Amino acid sequence: MRISRRLALTLPAAALALTIGAVQAQEPMKIKIGTEGAYPPFNNLTADNTLEGFDIDIAKALCEEMKAECEFVTQDWEGIIPALQAGKFDAIIASMSITEERKKQVDFTNKYYNTPPALVVPKDSDIAGTSPEDLKDKTIGAQGATTHATFAEASFPDSDVKVYPTAEEYKLDMVNGRLDAVIDDVIVLQEFLDTEDGACCKILGTLKPDEAVYGPGIGIAIRQGEDELREKFNAAIAAIRENGTYEEINKKYFEFDVYGD
Known part of the structure; x- marks a missing residue:
């Protein structure tokens, strides 16, 4: 972000602060999403290194709803929670069940699907x-x-x-x-x-x-204490359920609603 030196010298301090804030507000949130890439049809890495699947499409829809720039990172399943904790990415969207044992290590959003x-x-x-x-x-x-x-x-x-x-x-x-x-x-x-x-x-x-x-379903895992990010995801999950985006993605992959009761 750059604000010209002349503008900085001529604007009152309060006005300058508002200008900086307005510029910063326009910058989209950036989120790195970890996924396995080996669990079709939910997440899968193709031969040409393209990620595809229900998890991936849901993640993209949530990022669009949040007006966030999202980048995907693939990670072996057994190391996916430690990689989140180490800051390799900001959220796990990889068909992870919300369990009490995992909640000792990470926080979860509300579910985004639940199948038997x-x-x-x-x-x-x-x-x-x-x-x-x-x-x-x-x-x-x-x-x-x-x-x-x-x-x-x-x-x-x-x-x-x-x-x-x-x-x-x-x-x-x-x-x-x-x-x-x-x-x-x-x-x-x-x-x-x-x-x-x-x-x-x-x-x-x-x-x-x-x-x-199994817990109540499949959720998005984030680092413990990152309540703002969790609530942004929760609001986005509710929004895509409401506006028909979730249904559209669901129909691409399945013949029934995988959200569950």
Whole structure:
């Protein structure tokens, strides 16, 4: 920002302060957003390094609503909260569940979607249902450091829960017959089944999410104490729900409202 020396010399102090304030007010807020880029259809990094998905479109809509300039930063899932705390970015928009455990480390906005978990098994599987008895002595794959892995470990105590750094890695083991089942968000699993590799498998059923594990839904994580940024995001979430932008993005990806009850 530059104000000419002549203007500074001729304007009264109060008028100069107002002029500086007006110039500063025109400068858009700048926000760096962290996302994984490996969780389609919510966030995915394409071969040409383009980020796409529901999380990404929602983030862009929120930034537009806030009149903010936003920059995306990709980050491995397991290190995404430490990277936020270290200042690598200002917010995480990456399908992160609002949980009490995570709230010890970060603050969350209100939810921006909420969909149930599900189990996928091979098409020729003899697993008949989704109960702990049905999955007894079976190996279940899940992405590590996720609510799905936590839920599987708590809900299927007699199963072997195997965790992976990314969803792509558990999918690969599923395709190659090294897992009896995998657990994840139902939409993520359906996206997998719609691919050539996913033709191996089927959805066994959805699961009732335990709110003690999953929380009230998916939110935006920010550093603790940054209340102003959190409330700006909350206002923007409410606005895009109200003005139809959310519905438009939702219809691009899904056949039902993923916001949930």
